[in-house]
Amino acid sequence: MKIGIVGLGLIGGSLGFDFRALGHYVLGISRRPSTCEVAQAKGAVDQASSDLSLLATADVIFICTPLEAIEATVKQLIPHIRDTTMLTDVGSVKASVVQKISPLWPRFIGGHPMAGKEATGIEVAQANLFAQKPYVLTPTANTSERVTATITALVADLDADVHQCDPAAHDRAVAWISHLPKMASAGLIAACLSEPEPALLALAQTFASSGFRDTSRVGGGNPELGWMMAKYNRQEVLRTLSAYRQAMDEVTTLIEESDWDALEALFVQTQQARAKFL
Amino acid sequence: MKIGIVGLGLIGGSLGFDFRALGHYVLGISRRPSTCEVAQAKGAVDQASSDLSLLATADVIFICTPLEAIEATVKQLIPHIRDTTMLTDVGSVKASVVQKISPLWPRFIGGHPMAGKEATGIEVAQANLFAQKPYVLTPTANTSERVTATITALVADLDADVHQCDPAAHDRAVAWISHLPKMASAGLIAACLSEPEPALLALAQTFASSGFRDTSRVGGGNPELGWMMAKYNRQEVLRTLSAYRQAMDEVTTLIEESDWDALEALFVQTQQARAKFL
Numbered sequence: 001m002k003i004g005i006v007g008l009g010l011i012g013g014s015l016g017f018d019f020r021a022l023g024h025y026v027l028g029i030s031r032r033p034s035t036c037e038v039a040q041a042k043g044a045v046d047q048a049s050s051d052l053s054l055l056a057t058a059d060v061i062f063i064c065t066p067l068e069a070i071e072a073t074v075k076q077l078i079p080h081i082r083d084t085t086m087l088t089d090v091g092s093v094k095a096s097v098v099q100k101i102s103p104l105w106p107r108f109i110g111g112h113p114m115a116g117k118e119a120t121g122i123e124v125a126q127a128n129l130f131a132q133k134p135y136v137l138t139p140t141a142n143t144s145e146r147v148t149a150t151i152t153a154l155v156a157d158l159d160a161d162v163h164q165c166d167p168a169a170h171d172r173a174v175a176w177i178s179h180l181p182k183m184a185s186a187g188l189i190a191a192c193l194s195e196p197e198p199a200l201l202a203l204a205q206t207f208a209s210s211g212f213r214d215t216s217r218v219g220g221g222n223p224e225l226g227w228m229m230a231k232y233n234r235q236e237v238l239r240t241l242s243a244y245r246q247a248m249d250e251v252t253t254l255i256e257e258s259d260w261d262a263l264e265a266l267f268v269q270t271q272q273a274r275a276k277f278l
Numbered sequence: 279m280k281i282g283i284v285g286l287g288l289i290g291g292s293l294g295f296d297f298r299a300l301g302h303y304v305l306g307i308s309r310r311p312s313t314c315e316v317a318q319a320k321g322a323v324d325q326a327s328s329d330l331s332l333l334a335t336a337d338v339i340f341i342c343t344p345l346e347a348i349e350a351t352v353k354q355l356i357p358h359i360r361d362t363t364m365l366t367d368v369g370s371v372k373a374s375v376v377q378k379i380s381p382l383w384p385r386f387i388g389g390h391p392m393a394g395k396e397a398t399g400i401e402v403a404q405a406n407l408f409a410q411k412p413y414v415l416t417p418t419a420n421t422s423e424r425v426t427a428t429i430t431a432l433v434a435d436l437d438a439d440v441h442q443c444d445p446a447a448h449d450r451a452v453a454w455i456s457h458l459p460k461m462a463s464a465g466l467i468a469a470c471l472s473e474p475e476p477a478l479l480a481l482a483q484t485f486a487s488s489g490f491r492d493t494s495r496v497g498g499g500n501p502e503l504g505w506m507m508a509k510y511n512r513q514e515v516l517r518t519l520s521a522y523r524q525a526m527d528e529v530t531t532l533i534e535e536s537d538w539d540a541l542e543a544l545f546v547q548t549q550q551a552r553a554k555f556l
Binding site for chain 2: 134231
């Protein structure tokens with residue numbers, strides 16, 4: 001199969017490695033010629049170009065740009081591709097993307113591979129990034145079964161853990177386990193920076209160990225991803241932030257009231273509940 | 279040197295492995311005879327007993343009980359040990375411990391190895407747990423130089439990254455990078471559990487990937503450690519929770535106001551700041 005990939009960053013580049021290894025012919029697009037060169041030199045793509053006409057003969061195209069650029073990219077792409085070409089994206093929000101792209105291109109299905117890293121860009125793209133990670137597809141009542149079946153099969157070949165749900169359910173679920181953690185983790189770093197004594201902040205930085213490293217990882221990750229999650233999933237993110245405020249207020253109240261039995265019960269509950277998310 | 283360890287859990291057992299490897303003779307104490315047997319069988323101690331009189335000839339004793347039990351343990355220990363024996367503890371809060379133990383035993387210095395795991399108990403104790411991790415000692419004006427020098431040398435032999443500071447500064451610093459992360463991470467799990475639709479909660483659990491795993495790790499860890507941090511470092515923990523509330527309110531306000539430039543600036547700041555904690 002001829003697979004096009006628009007946007008050769010961590011996700012696009014990593015898809016390229018896997019699809020080439022599976023025997024597909026991979027055509028990559030990046031606005032920056034230097035990224036095209038790196039992608040080709042690393043072996044993430046067979047051919048790369050900044051010109052969308054490279055995708056004229058693609059069977060399937062993965063739009064791997066940031067969320068903010070998906071709609072414009074598809075509009076620019078349409079004049080260059082065949083009617084039979086199937087499109088999918090990898091954005092971390094689905095309802096707004098599906099709503100905008102479906103009317104533009106009937107052979108579209110939204111997708112979201114839940115595989116991340118702190119670093120971004122073609123330099124950190126790698127083989128097997130998606131193996132054993134959730135990869136969500138969001139067909140709607142209007143998605144053709146052939147598109148769903150083709151993209152599902154392609155994505156399953158990445159050894160990903162493929163799931164299907166409707167776009168709105170996806171957005172509500174990821175608000176809890178991806179977007180809220182990003183906000184909570186960034187807020188943690190921001191709070192630490194509010195320490196007024198520089199010597200104390202320096203001591204805190206020196207003492208930070210694995211607990212801080214893990215809790216702050218996503219908050220210290222890609223800034224672009226953070227504000228785009230919030231922009232494109234605003235309502236669900238605000239809903240989870242409100243629930244989080246209540247949960248943190250409860251923790252604070254228990255400590256203010258020195259109610260150690262209730263605080264321990266809360267930690268026992270979170271310990272038990274976490275296992276169900278892993 | 280004869281080294282006593284009271285409390286054969288993750289920390290006590292791991293200290294035992296390392297001190298034995300360094301050629302010391304390790305005497306272990308646990309209330310539970312079964313733990314004594316496991317510790318001996320695993321090679322974490324040379325001898326183990328539930329009877330504190332085993333420590334009559336110890337040169338140095340590490341109190342590795344939970345924070346809540348440190349004072350009572352020292353009081354029970356005193357009738358059994360020599361005047362020259364040096365004591366230290368491994369509690370994650372220092373001011374309240376140092377304040378209580380120093381009057382009971384002049385040859386005491388507070389300590390805090392910042393090496394954790396999700397799991398607890400002798401079963402997960404391991405060699406080299408402290409290597410390249412911060413190990414904080416908190417001498418005061420009243421701590422004898424000989425005690426400080428002896429314990430510092432012992433702990434440095436664990437390949438730990440040894441630091442000294444006063445107990446209050448320790449408690450303020452760890453509130454930021456250890457205690458607040460515990461509360462923020464547990465609050466995240468608790469907030470997710472507030473999702474009213476069971477099908478949505480199940481979907482969130484299915485989609486949870488590395489971001490949720492890392493951000494929730496400490497919040498899903500040892501419940502006892504959580505409430506004891508809060509109890510024994512109550513004032514500092516409440517101070518950081520208040521700062522955290524402000525930080526999260528700021529994030530929320532930026533999203534409510536759709537101020538994406540400011541939200542991106544905040545994420546850029548947290549991304550840059552995190553590197554200084556690692």
